[in-house]
Amino acid sequence: MAGNLASIREQVALYKGMRVKYRTSKGRRKIEEKQGVVLEVYPNLFTLYVESQDSKVSFSYAELLTKEVELEPMSGNNT
Structure with missing residues (x-):
């Protein structure tokens, strides 16, 4: 995702209810x-439900802007 915070926010809003893959840096080259x-x-963050952990996680749009978190929709998004 590239652009400014407003365009990132709009893009994430389109993904609401969709299955996505996310990558996040955990430090020391751990992804x-x-x-x-x-x-x-x-307005300032979004939440994901992670089935493998049976939990919710939240990220800010700034993390997408700075590429600390990468988000991409998965094909066949019929949830």
């Missing part, structure tokens, strides 16, 4: 890659 469903989209 976590999981799948989840975009639950809610708020």
